[in-house]
Amino acid sequence: MSYMRSNARPLAVFAAIALLSACAATGGGPAADASSTTGSTAAAGEITYQPTAGLTAQQRFREALALLEKGNPGQAGAELEAYLQERPRSRIAADLLAQIEAAAAYFPPDHFTVELESGESLSTLSKKYFGSVYKFYALARYNNIDVPRNTRIGQTVKIPLTDESVAARDAAENTAAGGDSPPAGPAADPVDALAGAAEDIPAESPGQAPPAEITPSDILAAHVDAGEYELAIASLDSFSNGLSDEDQQLAILALHSSADEMEAAGENVTAAGRFVRAADMLQATGEMDRALDAYRSAVNLNPADFKTADAYANLRKDLADKYHRQASKAFRAQELDTAIEIWDRVLEIDENHANAQVYRAQALELKARLSSLNE
Secondary structure, three states, X not given: OEOOOOOOOOHHHHHHHHHHHOOOOOOOOOXXXXXXXXXXXXXXXXXXXXXXXXXXXXXXXXXXXXXXXXXXXXXXXXXXXXXHHHOOOOHHHHHHHHHHHHHHHHOOOOEEEEEOOOOOOHHHHHHHXXXXXXXXXXXXXXXXXXXXXXXXXXXXXXEEOOXXXXXXXXXXXXXXXXXXXXXXXXXXXXXXXXXXXXXXXOOOOOOEEOOOOOOHHHHHHHHHHOOOHHHHHHHHHHOOOOOOHHHHHXXXXXXXXXXXXXXXXXXXXXXXXXXXXXXXXXXXXXXXXXXXXXXXXXXXXXXXXXXXXXXXXXXXXXXXXXXXXXXXXXXXXXXXXXXXXXXXXXXXXXXXOHHHHHHHHHHHHHHHHXXXXXX
């Protein structure tokens, strides 16, 4: 079987996966939709997959996730390889591809078991025990589950024994022993992840958990956690309903980090643009001091951007005047140390702020006089 490259990957691995995907999961789970597997030939022949034409990188990544949850690793692999050609630094995409190729061998053989509860899925378990929703496919293959999109309440799922999973299990047991119930379901879990596996369930636990998607917030957080700042920034376009406060902070972190990387690479204009975008977000959240620092960095990197220079000058004046008023109020209240400290901040922002220079000098003189009287 091959993806998109002429040097085809070994047939045995993906032929086995394709064969398994045609069957129900152990215990009677649903098989993959036959229409989701494209480019298949006779059983004795080679299966070739080509990436979908016309997709952006972000669309291709989401398509690969959707294919994996439907149990179509062959086409997902083609999409991931194409994605990695555009985004070669993506550790998440590379790891997903490794999960496809390694199948059940991705994790160590020893394991413990958990029972799937309402609202849980392979992705929520992956997040809980391995720190990332994107381990869901390896977890599915580890449990001989061909189609990881449907979750049956009450089914038993094997969790591979790793340092991280053992720590998560022990933490949950300690919480339960202390009388506090661990969070259950998506309302308490910030990850609204892919749905999980399909197997037989005990008769006393009927029902199927509703499927859930990996959200733009999940993708943004995963890219930031992985240090993939350009991918994190690209993912911002998928937020149709705006950013939450947490998402905004992640976006600002990604923009700052990307700007630092671009500056180190000598791409000053691009770095300046990242700082400007971060500054705009910071202003919108009321973090004016951080916004001023970001504008200053942008202006230093790209002095020819007069629009940003004007925005920086205006914000600097507004902040300096604001702090000067606060310092003056403290001075009138005889809070000299506070007033001097605030005027110091004014002069950090604008060293030529005349009023701050004069009044700070007066405050220092008055403080010295009062100190001498108390001696």
